[in-house]
Amino acid sequence: MIVPCPACKARFQYDDSRFGAARTKRFKCPKCSHVFEVVNPGIAALPPDATLSRPYAAPEPQPESEPTPPAPVVAARTTAKRDRDAMLIAAGLQTPGMPPGLRFSLAFLTGPQASMVQVLERPQAIIGREEGDVVTRDPETSRRHAMVEIHKDGTVWISDLQSTNGTLVNGERIAGPSQLLSQQEFTCGNSTFMLLVRSTDEYPLH
Numbered sequence: 001m002i003v004p005c006p007a008c009k010a011r012f013q014y015d016d017s018r019f020g021a022a023r024t025k026r027f028k029c030p031k032c033s034h035v036f037e038v039v040n041p042g043i044a045a046l047p048p049d050a051t052l053s054r055p056y057a058a059p060e061p062q063p064e065s066e067p068t069p070p071a072p073v074v075a076a077r078t079t080a081k082r083d084r085d086a087m088l089i090a091a092g093l094q095t096p097g098m099p100p101g102l103r104f105s106l107a108f109l110t111g112p113q114a115s116m117v118q119v120l121e122r123p124q125a126i127i128g129r130e131e132g133d134v135v136t137r138d139p140e141t142s143r144r145h146a147m148v149e150i151h152k153d154g155t156v157w158i159s160d161l162q163s164t165n166g167t168l169v170n171g172e173r174i175a176g177p178s179q180l181l182s183q184q185e186f187t188c189g190n191s192t193f194m195l196l197v198r199s200t201d202e203y204p205l206h
Contacts, residue, residue, distance in 0.1 A: 001041055003027060007034035016041050097123045099154040103198045106148070111191030112137040123150045126161075127188055140165055140189030148195075149177070156180045156195060165189050 001016040010031040019025055019040040026037050098104075104120040118134055125148045126132035129141040136145070142163035149157045157177045160167040168187040169178045180186065182197035 003038055005029040005032065005034055006036055008032040097152075098150060099152055101200050102154055103200055104150055104156065105196040105198070106134055107194045107196055108136075109185065109192040109194055111141075111189070113191065117196070120148065120150065123152075124148070125150075127193075129189075136188065136191045138189045138191045141191055142189070145188045146186075148180075154197075156197070158186055163188070 001014055003012045003014045004010070005012075005027075008029060008031055010029060012030075014027075019042065023040050024037050025040070026035060028035050106118050106120065106125075108114050108116045108118075113136055120133070122133065125134055126144055127134040127136065127141070127146045127148065128144045129136055129138060130143065132144060134148075142161070142165070144161045145163040146161055146167045147159050149159070151157065157179050158167060158169065158174070159177045160174055165188075166173040168174070169180070169184075178186075180195045183194055185192055185194050187193070
């Protein structure tokens with residue numbers, strides 16, 4: 001049976017078999033603490049002059065279960081973003097594992113490959129003299145000279161790979177990972193590069 005509180009109108013579920021032979025039971029509303037009496041639905045109602053002198057035994061009615069709240073809107077936004085990323089990857093405008101919405105390139109400023117621009121296609125790119133992802137053709141550059149790492153948050157870091165002549169950022173030789181900003185320069189051997197970060201909005205889908 002449903003037990004309504006006459007004070008706050010809260011409604012609670014209660015097993016009427018727990019009345020037993022009692023004609024009434026006293027309830028204490030767990031929401032507002034109001035005490036009231038309910039007539040056993042299996043027995044005729046008490047006459048108007050019935051007293052409330054029975055011993056108090058407060059039952060423990062269970063509140064009706066609340067409806068399940070709707071799913072947060074953020075889930076829909078996450079799905080839409082994931083679908084957009086999948087479209088960019090399918091169109092060749094984004095590489096799996098790369099930060100969404102950004103394109104990264106290295107411009108050769110000095111050295112044998114000066115005036116060339118190379119797009120970074122993967123989260124990690126090795127710069128080397130004759131092998132790697134970015135080839136310098138520079139005899140002053142080690143075979144595996146440095147590594148550029150593109151993190152998922154869009155930040156770019158460069159690390160020296162124990163090269164002979166070292167990797168310079170802002171004119172200083174780095175000893176550990178060093179963050180690069182867009183249009184910042186760094187040097188490997190006699191080759192100087194500039195990092196370029198652009199939005200893929202420059203390459204809209206059609």
